[in-house]
Amino acid sequence: MSDETPRLTVTEQSGVSVARFDDRKILEELAIREIEEELSRLVDSKDAINLLLDFQNVEHLSSAALGMLIKLNEQVANSSGRLKLSDIRPQIYQVFKITRLNKLFDIHSSAAEALGAF
Amino acid sequence: MTHADPDNEATYKVVSVPGDLHSGRAAADTVVDEVEQARFGVDAVFAIKLALEEAITNAIRHGNGGDRSKQVTIRYAVSPERCAIIVRDQGQGFNPDAVPDCTNAERLSLPYGRGIMLMRTYMDEVTYREAGTEIYMMRRNN
Numbered sequence: 001m002s003d004e005t006p007r008l009t010v011t012e013q014s015g016v017s018v019a020r021f022d023d024r025k026i027l028e029e030l031a032i033r034e035i036e037e038e039l040s041r042l043v044d045s046k047d048a049i050n051l052l053l054d055f056q057n058v059e060h061l062s063s064a065a066l067g068m069l070i071k072l073n074e075q076v077a078n079s080s081g082r083l084k085l086s087d088i089r090p091q092i093y094q095v096f097k098i099t100r101l102n103k104l105f106d107i108h109s110s111a112a113e114a115l116g117a118f
Numbered sequence: 119m120t121h122a123d124p125d126n127e128a129t130y131k132v133v134s135v136p137g138d139l140h141s142g143r144a145a146a147d148t149v150v151d152e153v154e155q156a157r158f159g160v161d162a163v164f165a166i167k168l169a170l171e172e173a174i175t176n177a178i179r180h181g182n183g184g185d186r187s188k189q190v191t192i193r194y195a196v197s198p199e200r201c202a203i204i205v206r207d208q209g210q211g212f213n214p215d216a217v218p219d220c221t222n223a224e225r226l227s228l229p230y231g232r233g234i235m236l237m238r239t240y241m242d243e244v245t246y247r248e249a250g251t252e253i254y255m256m257r258r259n260n
Contacts, residue, residue, distance in 0.1 A: 027171050029139045060164070062171045063236055067229030074227065091164050098239050099232050100221045 007035045010042060016118050017042060018111060020054035026065040036068045040075060049081035050118045054111050056087040066101060073105065082106075086114040122195035124202035124256065130193035137182045137190060137207075142174040145192050149203060152196045158259045165240035166201055166257050172233035173205040173253050181207025181251060202256045211249030 009020045019039065023031055043049050053069075069085075076083040086108045088096065096102040108114035123129045133148055135141040150167050158166070174190060182188035188208040195202050220231045238244045243256040 028143055029175070060167055060171075062168070062175065063230075063232040064175065066232060070227055070229040091161070095168070095236070098236065100226060104226050 006038060007031060008038050008042075014115055014118075016050040016052050016115055017046065018052045018054055018115075020056065021058050024057055024059045026058055026061040029064060032062075032064050032068050035065075036071070039072050043072070043075050043079060043081065046081075048079060049076060051076055051081060051083050052111060052114050052118075053083070053085045054087050055085060055089070055092060056111075058092055059089065061092060061095065063099075066095070066099060069105070070101070082118060084108055084114040084117065086111045121197075124195040124197050124200045126195075127193065127202075127204070130195045130202070130204065133192045133194075134189050135192070137178045137184065137186045137188045139175065139178055142178055142190060143171075145190075146170045146174055149192065149194050149196075149201075152194075153201050156196050156198055156201075156259070158201065162201075162257055162259050166203070169237045169241045169244075169255055169257070170203060170205075172237050173203070173255065176233050176253075177205050177207035177209075180212070181209035183209060198259065200256055200258050202254070204252060204254050206248070206252040209251055211251045214246045214250055 007022055009022055011018050019042065026032060026035065043051065073083055084106045087110060088107060096105065096107065108117060122131050133145045135145045149170060150163065153163055153166050177190040178184065182190065191206045193204040214234055217234050218225060218231065220235050225231065237255060241255040241257045245254045247254060
């Protein structure tokens with residue numbers, strides 16, 4: 001039985017949809033699937049979305065979460081949108097670096113910096 | 119009482135879980151709780167949490183093929199200096215050396231295939247045994 005509580009807090013700022021993860025640990029398959037569904041619905045709800053993922057609350061994530069982000073990146077690109085990531089803690093950023101996904105994603109140190117770059 | 123000793127697998131604590139990810143998560147929390155109680159550093163705790171999550175998920179999804187009737191067995195020992203973990207599935211095994219390099223440019227946008235690399239990067243020792251049905255991992259407290 002899935003949890004109906006949203007796993008993201010979404011706000012609109014200067015034409016950008018800012019989605020902040022509410023989970024500290026993006027590890028469990030069920031949670032990842034729910035996040036994926038929420039984000040997919042958000043992308044589908046707008047033409048050429050400008051989407052910023054705010055990782056300030058995220059302390060742990062798994063390779064399955066990375067896979068979810070990769071699929072989201074493709075969905076955004078296919079709809080002519082733009083995706084940026086921000087506020088990634090050093091330990092989490094290291095995971096992106098080790099997997100070279102820091103080359104795939106547009107990562108900014110802060111939401112303010114990312115918003116200015118859209 | 120015999121304490122679990124990372125150098126003696128016969129003393130390892132044992133947790134067997136059915137092949138579902140929720141049970142696997144609970145088992146991982148048991149191990150991580152003990153690591154935190156042993157006052158491992160934040161980097162070591164992060165590494166162990168990540169590697170253990172990857173190992174258990176791989177055992178359940180790939181090793182046991184998602185078959186909930188198959189068990190995943192986790193054996194572990196935590197000392198102030200080291201944490202050793204063995205995760206075993208009931209599958210047919212595989213060749214971990216045949217897994218493609220996920221950091222190759224042509225594989226970067228694939229949404230899978232990073233678990234083994236992450237375990238090997240974050241743990242100080244990783245060894246596959248028993249035709250790939252068992253993984254031994256060790257991380258020092260630093």
